[in-house]
Amino acid sequence: MTTRVRADLEPYRVAVAELPDSAIASHDVDGVVVVVAGDDAWWQGASDAASAGAAAVVVARPSAAPVESLDALASLADATPVVVERPLLRADMVAGVSDSIEGLPAAGALVVECHAPARTLALALRDAIGWARVIAGAPLMLRAAESWGGRVLGLLESEHGAVVSVVAALQSGAPSLGRVRITTVAGARVEIDADRDTVVAITDAAGRRILPARFESSERVALRRAIAAADTTRRSSDLADLRHDTALADALRTGRSA
Incomplete structure (x- = not known):
């Protein structure tokens, strides 16, 4: 079974191409795994994707975020799993x-x-x-x-x-x-x-x-985890961990x- 993925970042487009049995590129958001760039106000982009019906959200290499914004995003994570790519x-x-x-x-x-x-x-x-x-x-x-x-x-x-x-x-x-x-x-x-x-x-x-x-690239690891999260009811602890470490x-x- 393949999962639709919206990925505008080149490393993630490569990751989608490398996972032909589980991922296929898409331009949609609803019901799709959406990759959000981790620069600027990435938490708003992740929140917008979740609110638009994304099946899961991947945050690519997130920059520093206010703890309050992470808390607000976490309120949506019960319905939409959020996976965070942290290369280190x-x-x-x-x-x-x-x-x-x-x-x-x-x-x-x-x-x-x-x-x-x-x-x-x-x-x-x-x-x-x-x-x-x-x-x-x-x-x-x-x-x-x-x-x-x-x-x-x-x-x-x-x-x-x-x-x-x-x-x-x-x-x-x-x-x-x-x-x-x-x-x-x-x-x-x-x-x-x-x-x-x-x-x-x-x-x-x-x-x-x-x-x-x-x-394996960190992008592909994150994408595989998001696809798995979208297909199960098990939720990732990535946001809670990111909030703890950021604070x-x-x-x-x-x-x-x-």
């Missing part, structure tokens, strides 16, 4: 990491490092927090933050008591999307290094193993509570 926090890598650390002793502490050009620092910090949330296995809360001259120091804590230290800084020579690194302080160490690619290493008593590289990134950069 790929859903397929998240699933692989979650499966790999299941059963390992919970980390008592995590170290989050992030650097990026000025244009993308807020987004890289947001996705770095997302990785910390995934590894901690629970929402995070702000405990302390200080920000000055494009630098951020912060302390977060998970609902389970894991301590998360955060260091972020502007760096003009960093990859365009930014670079994030997350390291657990535990008997079984988890290391995540994400920029253009994501490398995950797990070290425990048995040795060191590196998760397989993913060669904490804003709080860290401004020094106010999330």
Whole structure:
């Protein structure tokens, strides 16, 4: 069965062409998976698509959004699934990491490092927090933050008591999307290094193993997830996760509570 997809962005048109058994291009909106560019006021475009009857919405690489706008969009997400493409926090890598650390002793502490050009620092910090949330296995809360001259120091804590230290800084020579690194302080160490690619290493008593590289584009991963969401009643947690990570990134950069 093929699902109709409206995609005006070239990478997503390519993704549709690469999925001939499950996707077919369309110019409609009603009953169709709609791809929305993540620049400018993307949340309004996603809301308009949902209100127009889209079967699902994909937000491609969303820029920073006001938390209030995310809350408003979430009110529509029960009826219309929203999938968010976050290249530094790929859903397929998240699933692989979650499966790999299941059963390992919970980390008592995590170290989050992030650097990026000025244009993308807020987004890289947001996705770095997302990785910390995934590894901690629970929402995070702000405990302390200080920000000055494009630098951020912060302390977060998970609902389970894991301590998360955060260091972020502007760096003009960093990859365009930014670079994030997350390291657990535990008997079984988890290391995540994400920029253009994501490398995950797990070290425990048995040795060191590196998760397989993913060669599928992040656009195609997001499109496949949206098609699956449109065909089921199961709803994605993408918007709730994005809201959580955005609120904490804003709080860290401004020094106010999330």
